[in-house]
Amino acid sequence: xxxxxxxxxxxxxxxxxxxxxxxxxxxxxxxxxxxxxxxxxxxxxxxxxxxxxxxxxxxxxxxxxxxxxxxxxxxxxxxxxxxxxxxxxxxxxxxxxxxxxxxxxxxxxxxxxxxxxxxxxxxxxxxxxxxxxxxxxxxxxxxxxxxxxxxxxxxxxxxxxxxxxxxxxxxxxxxxxxxxxxxxxxxxxxxxxxxxxxxxxxxxxxxxxxxxxxxxxxxxxxxxxxxxxxxxxxxxxxxxxxxxxxxxxxxxxxxxxxxxxxxxxxxxxxxxxxxxxxxxxxxxxxxxxxxxx
Amino acid sequence: xxxxxxxxxxxxxxxxxxxxxxxxxxxxxxxxxxxxxxxxxxxxxxxxxxxxxxxxxxxxxxxxxxxxxxxxxxxxxxxxxxxxxxxxxxxxxxxxxxxxxxxxxxxxxxxxxxxxxxxxxxxxxxxxxxxxxxxxxxxxxxxxxxxxxxxxxxxxxxxxxxxxxxxxxxxxxxxxxxxxxxxxxxxxxxxxxxxxxxxxxxxxxxxxxxxxxxxxxxxxxxxxxxxxxxxxxxxxxxxxxxxxxxxxxxxxxxxxxxxxxxxxxxxxxxxxxxxxxxxxxxxxxxxxxxxxxxxxxxxxxxxxxxxxxxxxxxxxxxxxxxxxxxxxxxxxxxxxxxxxxxxxxxxxxxxxxxxxxxxxxxxxxxxxxxxxxxxxxxxxxxxxxxxxxxxxxxxxxxxxxxx
Numbered sequence: 001x002x003x004x005x006x007x008x009x010x011x012x013x014x015x016x017x018x019x020x021x022x023x024x025x026x027x028x029x030x031x032x033x034x035x036x037x038x039x040x041x042x043x044x045x046x047x048x049x050x051x052x053x054x055x056x057x058x059x060x061x062x063x064x065x066x067x068x069x070x071x072x073x074x075x076x077x078x079x080x081x082x083x084x085x086x087x088x089x090x091x092x093x094x095x096x097x098x099x100x101x102x103x104x105x106x107x108x109x110x111x112x113x114x115x116x117x118x119x120x121x122x123x124x125x126x127x128x129x130x131x132x133x134x135x136x137x138x139x140x141x142x143x144x145x146x147x148x149x150x151x152x153x154x155x156x157x158x159x160x161x162x163x164x165x166x167x168x169x170x171x172x173x174x175x176x177x178x179x180x181x182x183x184x185x186x187x188x189x190x191x192x193x194x195x196x197x198x199x200x201x202x203x204x205x206x207x208x209x210x211x212x213x214x215x216x217x218x219x220x221x222x223x224x225x226x227x228x229x230x231x232x233x234x235x236x237x238x239x240x241x242x243x244x245x246x247x248x249x250x251x252x253x254x255x256x257x258x259x260x261x262x263x264x265x266x267x268x269x270x271x272x273x274x275x276x277x278x279x280x281x282x283x284x285x286x287x288x289x290x291x292x293x
Numbered sequence: 294x295x296x297x298x299x300x301x302x303x304x305x306x307x308x309x310x311x312x313x314x315x316x317x318x319x320x321x322x323x324x325x326x327x328x329x330x331x332x333x334x335x336x337x338x339x340x341x342x343x344x345x346x347x348x349x350x351x352x353x354x355x356x357x358x359x360x361x362x363x364x365x366x367x368x369x370x371x372x373x374x375x376x377x378x379x380x381x382x383x384x385x386x387x388x389x390x391x392x393x394x395x396x397x398x399x400x401x402x403x404x405x406x407x408x409x410x411x412x413x414x415x416x417x418x419x420x421x422x423x424x425x426x427x428x429x430x431x432x433x434x435x436x437x438x439x440x441x442x443x444x445x446x447x448x449x450x451x452x453x454x455x456x457x458x459x460x461x462x463x464x465x466x467x468x469x470x471x472x473x474x475x476x477x478x479x480x481x482x483x484x485x486x487x488x489x490x491x492x493x494x495x496x497x498x499x500x501x502x503x504x505x506x507x508x509x510x511x512x513x514x515x516x517x518x519x520x521x522x523x524x525x526x527x528x529x530x531x532x533x534x535x536x537x538x539x540x541x542x543x544x545x546x547x548x549x550x551x552x553x554x555x556x557x558x559x560x561x562x563x564x565x566x567x568x569x570x571x572x573x574x575x576x577x578x579x580x581x582x583x584x585x586x587x588x589x590x591x592x593x594x595x596x597x598x599x600x601x602x603x604x605x606x607x608x609x610x611x612x613x614x615x616x617x618x619x620x621x622x623x624x625x626x627x628x629x630x631x632x633x634x635x636x637x638x639x640x641x642x643x644x645x646x647x648x649x650x651x652x653x654x655x656x657x658x659x660x661x662x663x664x665x666x667x668x669x670x671x672x673x674x675x676x677x678x679x680x681x682x683x684x685x686x687x688x689x690x691x692x693x694x695x696x
Contacts, residue, residue, distance in 0.1 A: 009510055016502045114331070123336040124526060126558030129534065136536055142506060145534045217534065218499050219526045219556055223333070227499055262494075262503035267466055269503075270495035 012142035013263045014256055019148045021255020022155035023210060027232040028239065028247040029159055030206035033166070036242030037179050037199050040090060041098055043105035044082075046229025047112040048204045052078050052211025053220045054116060057125045067130035067216070074212045079205030086200040091193065109226070116222035124221030151213050158206065159248045166244060175199060234277045240290020250288060322619055323363045324350070324606060325383045327376060327404065328394040328419065330368035333497065333522045337550040338396035338419045341599040344590055346393055348582075349606040357614045365389065369400045376400035380407040390619040391416060391609050394602050398422040398469050405434050412621040414628075416609060418601035421521075421548060422472050423684065426646040430691035433625040437649045438601030439570040441469075442684040444653075445476035445519070445547040447568030447677050451655050452515055452545050453484045455566075460545075461513035462491035463504050463528055465520035470496065473547045474519035489513045496520070501528040502535060509537055518546045525549060526556050533561050550596050554658055554670045562670075563660040568653055568682075571597035571637055572671050575654070578636030594668040604637035605649075641679070646691035653682040 027049060034042045055077050056070035065073065085108070093100045129147050136145040166172040178185040178192050186192045211225075218224055235254055239246030254273055261272040268275075280288065326346045328338045343366040350362045365383070369376035376395070383389035384407060392408065395401040396419025408415040409431040417425055418438045425436045460481050464470045470493070478488055489511045492504050505528070508516045516532065518525050525546050532544050546553070549567040573583035573594040582603070586595045595603075612627035613619055633641030638651035656671040664670065686694060 009506070012506050013503055016506065019502070020500055117331060117335075121336040121552075122331075122333055122523075123552045123556040124523060126556060126561065128558075128560070143509075143536050143540075145536070147534065148502075217531065219523060219530060221523060221556075223523070224499065227497060259503055263507065266492050266494055266504065270498070 008141045009263070013259045015139075015142060015144065017256040017259020018252060019152055019255070020258060021252035022152045023214065023228075024232055024235050024255055025159050025248050025251035026155050026206055026210035026213070027228065028235045028251050029162055029244060030203040030210075031232060031236050032239065032242055032244050032247035033162070033206075034200055034203040035236070036244060037166075037175050038196055039094075039098065039101075039179075040200070041102040041105070042200075042203070043102060043229070044085070044109045044112065045204070045207050045232070046225030046227075047109040048078050048082060048225070049207040049211040049214070049228065050116065050222060050225035051081070051112060052208025053127075053215040053218075053224060054120070054125075054211075054222075055208065056212045056215045057127050057220045060127070061125075067212075070212050070215075071209070075205035075208040078208035078211075079201040082204030083197050083201035086197050090200070091196075109229075113222050113226060120222060122221055122223060124219030124224075127215040127220050129216040147216060151217075154213060155210075158209065162206070163244055163248065231273055234273045238273075238277050238280055238287055240287030243287070243289040243291075246287060246289025319388050319619075321360050321363055321388070322357050322610070322613055323365065323387070323389045324609070325380075325389040325392045326364065326366040326394050326602065327369050327379055327383075327392050327400070328366070329371050329396050329400075330366075332371045334371065334396045334419065336552045337522070337596045338394055338598045338602075341586075341590055341593065341595060342394040342396070342418070342602045344586065345595065345599045345603040346606045348585065348589075349603045349610070353607060353610045357610055358617055362610065369395075369397075371397045371400060373399040373403040377403035377407055380404040384408070384411045384413045390414065390613075390621070390624075391606075393606055393609075394419050394598070396420060396598060398425070401425060402429055405429055405431060408434060408621075414609065414621050414625055416602075416605035418605055419598045422469055423476070424472075426644075426648040427690040430646045430689075430693055432647075432693060433621045435605065435625075435628065435643060435647045435649060437605040438597050439548075439568075439653065440648075440683070441473045441476045441548070443570070443677075443682045444568045445473050446480050447653055447655055447682055448545055448547055448566055449477040449480040449517070450484065451566050451568075451674070452543070453481065453486050457515040457543060457545070458484075458486040459513045460486060460488050460515045460517050461508040461511040462488070462517045462519050463501065463508060464491055464493050465496040465524055466493040467496050469521070470519045473521075474517070477517050477519065477545075477547050491519075494520075494524075497522075497524055499523075499527055501531045504528075505532055505535055505537055509535070509540075509542065514542060516542055516544050518544060521548045521550075522553065526553050529557055529565070530561055550598070551594065551668070551670060552596055555668065559659060559661045559664055559670065562658045565658045566674075567656055567658070568677070569597050569656055569671070570651070570653055571595070571600040572654055572656060572673060573600075574669065574671070575673060576636075582636045592667065600637050604633065604635050604641075607635060608633050644686050644689075645694045646686065646689045647693075648683055648686075648689075650679040650683050652679050653677040 052074045055074035059065040133147045136143050239250035262269045326343045328342045329335045367379050391414035393416040395417045398420045401417050401420035414433045417436045421441045462474045464474045554562045583594050612624045616623045616627040629643045641651035643649050654673050655675040
């Protein structure tokens with residue numbers, strides 16, 4: 001017994017917390033990537049996560065393409081859309097204050113969500129768990145649906161892969177250099193605008209991928225992103241704006257904290273993350289892993 | 294042309310109803326539909342409610358005693374302050390005589406206050422909370438389609454009779470959720486069942502796995518969902534995913550709309566019991582309405598809330614016609630006087646507390662193989678007579694009820 005809760009139940013809840021953390025990680029990673037390298041506070045992230053889930057539902061309903069195809073197609077389509085956004089709208093705002101990008105993306109998010117709501121209503125669409133991942137394992141502490149295990153594996157590998165790509169490869173070093181000094185990197189003959197566009201596309205593709213992963217678990221509905229995006233922003237702020245490693249670690253940690261709260265004092269489950277954020281910002285204004293600027 | 298029609302109408306109405314004492318003051322009847330157009334309840338009410346009101350007006354001939362009937366609509370965004378501001382503007386400046394739908398309790402309560410103050414009519418179809426006909430009741434306020442007592446009570450009674458004697462509640466942490474749980478608990482305890490625990494989840498929530506796991510370890514036979522809309526949908530979906538329904542525990546949704554079942558899909562929702570005030574495929578009358586409604590709403594079938602808006606608006610118009618006035622209290626008295634007979638309600642009657650008492654239906658969600666086509670979702674297991682479905686008048690705390 002710990003905190004008056006049987007150990008078994010506690011372990012089960014912690015595991016569930018990790019699973020939720022996996023979703024936060026995929027989303028906050030994209031946000032942190034886009035903020036860290038492009039300095040854009042991307043409020044469309046939640047809407048594009050929703051668009052990813054809808055893309056999966058659309059290709060299933062109208063083209064008969066199932067989960068595995070959607071896992072590839074949805075991020076591609078949404079990533080492409082993101083690149084268009086960046087090229088034609090966001091790129092005009094780089095010289096201005098952060099606030100303009102925030103306003104633009106916030107407005108776009110409302111437009112995208114409004115569009116889906118107009119077309120498909122708000123109660124959501126059913127999306128089945130793929131056959132190969134149905135069922136579950138009895139772990140003793142809890143029954144773990146195979147699909148949830150799969151989500152954690154995909155999320156962890158994508159996070160690790162992205163982190164390695166940015167921190168350990170040549171391409172990643174170009175990206176980081178371009179953040180520090182755009183003009184200089186361009187002088188070396190690297191096409192910085194193209195790189196920025198691709199990075200943005202990749203960041204939102206991550207959101208879409210998370211959307212596809214979420215489709216069989218949550219109801220696919222136009223509001224699913226706006227419910228999540230605020231929490232994910234808090235995660236990014238706690239981790240330190242722009243720190244990718246920070247975003248990943250914080251996501252899993254906060255998933256655990258939230259899981260415990262749901263068990264011990266469920267009424268506070270939706271506020272605990274913001275409480276952590278407020279306290280942390282008082283103590284460490286740059287976040288856990290952020291650099292003071 | 295207009296003038297001639299108006300004169301003709303007046304003459305006709307004088308001929309039919311004798312000398313006119315109380316006229317319709319502004320030479321028209323105006324009905325407002327105030328609902329959630331974009332938020333979580335916009336599918337079960339929203340545009341469909343506006344369409345239902347419009348159909349009610351059209352079916353009435355667009356005129357009452359010669360005066361044209363106008364329809365306006367607005368989005369209250371499920372916020373009490375917005376609902377209250379729009380209601381005030383409508384009643385005070387725009388000559389609206391009655392406001393219909395009012396989905397979500399917070400909005401309904403806010404409008405009820407304004408309507409009471411102005412002596413105007415409000416026709417609640419969307420909200421579920423019981424206080425609307427108890428502590429907050431009014432002489433000109435009506436609660437039409439369902440309430441938590443009827444839906445939670447009806448479902449809980451049926452579940453207990455099937456042997457579901459021990460319960461655990463997942464409750465949305467706001468007034469509506471608490472009320473829904475209280476209504477179900479009342480029935481569970483009255484029938485010798487036990488409540489093993491409950492957990493209050495934030496509203497709205499998307500991840501229910503943690504709460505479901507707590508429900509699972511409680512060992513209760515029944516997990517009662519005291520929430521609505523997307524919360525209910527996600528909870529049921531995830532209960533399926535975590536194998537809860539396969540391992541002998543059952544889910545009871547205490548307020549389930551047909552749009553929720555549509556969103557869940559029959560494979561996930563099959564076998565679930567629920568109580569509803571209306572099902573489109575119940576008889577000839579309901580099918581005829583649903584067909585006309587569907588033709589104008591992209592094939593969607595009406596929810597009980599939308600059908601209730603039709604019924605309440607057409608009953609209101611009938612009362613205006615017979616009372617020959619739009620003065621709130623006199624129309625309201627007339628509404629209580631005439632029984633309600635349409636596709637929605639058979640011999641429905643309005644009590645002193647404003648409750649419209651009509652039959653409710655206990656339904657079971659069909660399995661995919663039993664469903665013949667889109668929206669063919671329910672088997673009606675039992676008609677619950679109105680007097681059994683709704684809370685007895687003797688228990689009402691409404692000050693208007695004489696004891």
